Amino acid sequence: MTLLLNGAVPVAAAVPVAAAQPAPARMGHWTPAIGGRIAQRAERWLGWPYSFGAGNAEGPTFGHPVDADSRNDGSVYGFDCSGLTLFAVAPWRSLPHEASQQYHAAGTFHPALDQLQPGDLVFWSRDGTVSGIGHVAVYLGNGQVVQAPRSGLDVTVTPLYGVEHAYMGATRPLS
Template sequence: MGALPGGPSLRNDSADAPESTAGNMLPEAMTLSDRALLLATDLNRLLGPNANLGKADLPVAEQSRIKSLLQRALGLLGTPYRWGGSSPDQGFDCSGLVGYVFRNALGIELPRVSREMAKTGAVIDRASMTEGDLVFFGRRGRVDHVGIYLGDGRFVHAPRTGKDVTVSSLDTGYWSGKFMEARRVDGI
């Protein structure tokens, strides 16, 4: 796995885990908005004008749609979590965030809840995931969380009450053990 620009401080971030765990956390002195700004800056470099989004074989218009989707999602970093929320003004739950981003960036309507979103589009093998794919998480075989894949093993999501929209890792930390599947939505 390649490192994100900005070095190891952005890897293994467990700030989105339900309980605080020792090690691998960003400095306590940094506020959430500082961390979000740092991460957004680093991700913006990844999404710069020369980024191919891992889909160099796609037409430029399609790459542009994916870039627009990711920029819209990353622009919401730091928005508070709110159960049932589906707008920047009221906050987001996980499916509210994903639905809002797809609707406003691409005009694509998705089902309201993660369990129903997990029936949308084509199942994608984890090794074949690319930017813009939906990633689903759950327990006991039941989907209960969704995010948008950013590439490089990272995804953006609204994790839980008390946390803001953030970027997390699929490969380490709390969410790595909850991953269930990925899906590619038609139209992106």
């Protein structure tokens, strides 16, 4: 079995998410109540379109094209994955608009899969490294995340194991 940073295993080798461990009452500036609010702020945008480079601390913005799939994103008002997480965490912490940078910028505690709590940011990496992170979502609980998946799709709730196969790890915001 291959282990990634923080002891996580790649999704293809992982077993389904076990029941979450009890959340600590406080971890840095994170609390279960704030985690729940982060999850709610992301869920607020369910059904809004994905747009590459879009979204900020205030909400949705227009994106910009970077390839054939995103060619229309300059006229699409919505969020990309890191724009959605940036918005969700904005009342408590300013985050960069780059998934790989959010891994460390959001917090210092990187929970294992069985430690995930609502509001944790969950990351996927093409090569198992932080610099290879290309996608981020907000954990909702019960093995579900809210994500802005890709151009042409809307912000949606997805099973954690239905996002991508290259799971990297997670960060507890404000920890």
